[in-house]
Amino acid sequence: SIEALLGRFKGCMLGALAGDCLGAPFEMDSSVALSVLNNYINKLADPKVRVPYKAFTDDTAMTQSVAQSLIDEKSFSEVDMAKKFVRAYYKEPRRGYGANIVNVFAALKATNFKDVWAPAALQFDGSGSYGNGGAMRVAPVALFTAAASTEEAINMARDSALITHSHAQGYNGAILQCLAVRNALLSPSSSLNPQEYVEGLISTLSKMRNPREEDQDLCSEGEGHGGFVDSLHVLQELLGRSDQVTREEVVERLGNDVSAINSVPTAIYAFLRALQPIQGIESDSEFLRSIVYAISLGGDTDTIASMAGAIAGAYHGSQGVPEFLGRHCEAWEGALQQAEELHKIVYKN
Ligand code: 8NA
Ligand code: MG
Ligand code: MG
Numbered sequence: 001s002i003e004a005l006l007g008r009f010k011g012c013m014l015g016a017l018a019g020d021c022l023g024a025p026f027e028m029d030s031s032v033a034l035s036v037l038n039n040y041i042n043k044l045a046d047p048k049v050r051v052p053y054k055a056f057t058d059d060t061a062m063t064q065s066v067a068q069s070l071i072d073e074k075s076f077s078e079v080d081m082a083k084k085f086v087r088a089y090y091k092e093p094r095r096g097y098g099a100n101i102v103n104v105f106a107a108l109k110a111t112n113f114k115d116v117w118a119p120a121a122l123q124f125d126g127s128g129s130y131g132n133g134g135a136m137r138v139a140p141v142a143l144f145t146a147a148a149s150t151e152e153a154i155n156m157a158r159d160s161a162l163i164t165h166s167h168a169q170g171y172n173g174a175i176l177q178c179l180a181v182r183n184a185l186l187s188p189s190s191s192l193n194p195q196e197y198v199e200g201l202i203s204t205l206s207k208m209r210n211p212r213e214e215d216q217d218l219c220s221e222g223e224g225h226g227g228f229v230d231s232l233h234v235l236q237e238l239l240g241r242s243d244q245v246t247r248e249e250v251v252e253r254l255g256n257d258v259s260a261i262n263s264v265p266t267a268i269y270a271f272l273r274a275l276q277p278i279q280g281i282e283s284d285s286e287f288l289r290s291i292v293y294a295i296s297l298g299g300d301t302d303t304i305a306s307m308a309g310a311i312a313g314a315y316h317g318s319q320g321v322p323e324f325l326g327r328h329c330e331a332w333e334g335a336l337q338q339a340e341e342l343h344k345i346v347y348k349n
């Protein structure tokens with residue numbers, strides 16, 4: 001129902017925020033002991049314990065801009081979205097942005113947004129960024145296109161990424177993350193079959209007709225990396241194993257770095273793995289378990305946890321989000337408000 005979907009919209013926006021805020025303190029650790037994370041979460045859950053406030057980073061700053069642009073424009077506008085990215089960056093440049101994306105912001109500003117696609121296309125000697133920055137901020141696109149066709153969702157995900165990420169891995173990562181959120185959002189609750197869910201993602205990516213010639217490397221990226229479809233097959237294999245798959249193996253086979261190819265499939269895996277209890281993680285919230293597990297893998301912890309949280313929140317809904325998180329994460333109310341406004345636009349109520 002439309003009312004139940006409002007809870008899913010809220011869960012998605014809160015999950016993206018919570019993953020970023022909870023994961024940021026561990027960014028670039030090689031891995032994080034589960035005992036440390038259990039202790040971390042128990043402290044947050046204890047109303048008597050005072051702990052430092054959890055600030056959001058670039059992941060959330062950019063997600064807020066994507067959401068606000070869709071809310072203000074009621075459609076995708078690359079110029080408005082680019083302006084919101086740039087305004088947010090210059091207002092708060094120390095939110096932990098990627099090392100190179102800031103050159104895109106500077107060029108957009110210097111050229112007064114005359115050709116919004118051009119600065120991204122010039123990154124890395126013209127190859128474009130393959131970072132996960134397009135994927136980490138795409139969740140509001142999945143919400144905004146929830147009632148539209150899959151093709152519309154794909155095209156808007158690609159366009160929203162292309163403002164900063166013109167490498168095929170950069171925008172295809174955004175497409176995959178958008179589809180992961182969309183399919184979680186539209187799955188009936190408590191009935192998701194992980195293998196079928198991944199099969200659905202593989203099938204959509206495999207059938208995608210791409211207007212851009214670079215997209216031929218959707219399935220095979222060279223340089224020792226498999227493409228997104230290859231990673232999804234790995235994910236299926238890991239999910240189907242009867243033995244306990246170690247975190248080391250997950251990192252080795254799916255990755256945990258700032259590239260989209262080595263982080264989006266990992267986030268999807270964290271969501272699916274956390275549907276079952278995970279040995280060593282105390283929390284019995286499936287939502288929180290996905291975020292804790294994502295952080296425990298180390299590497300780009302805020303971004304992988306944010307992407308896992310967005311998917312998990314879209315599936316479990318706000319009722320699956322532990323209330324105590326709202327006391328600790330910056331901009332909680334803002335995320336709830338954007339979720340409500342997006343829901344209102346999509347369902348015209
Ligand atoms: P980005 O476009 O700067 O890409 C991130 C990084 O990926 C770049 O700085 C490069 O090192 C590398 N990279 C991307 N494309 C190429 C290429 N074609 N050739 C060679 N290297 C390449 O920024 P982004 O928005 O994609 O990055 C998102 C990540 O940055 C997120 O994890 C986010 O949390 C943030 N981040 C911040 C810190 C920090 O210390 N504050 C650390 C890691 C990541
Ligand atoms: Mg970040
Ligand atoms: Mg890599």
Ligand code: MG
Pocket residue numbers: 027300301302303304
């Ligand atoms: Mg990060």
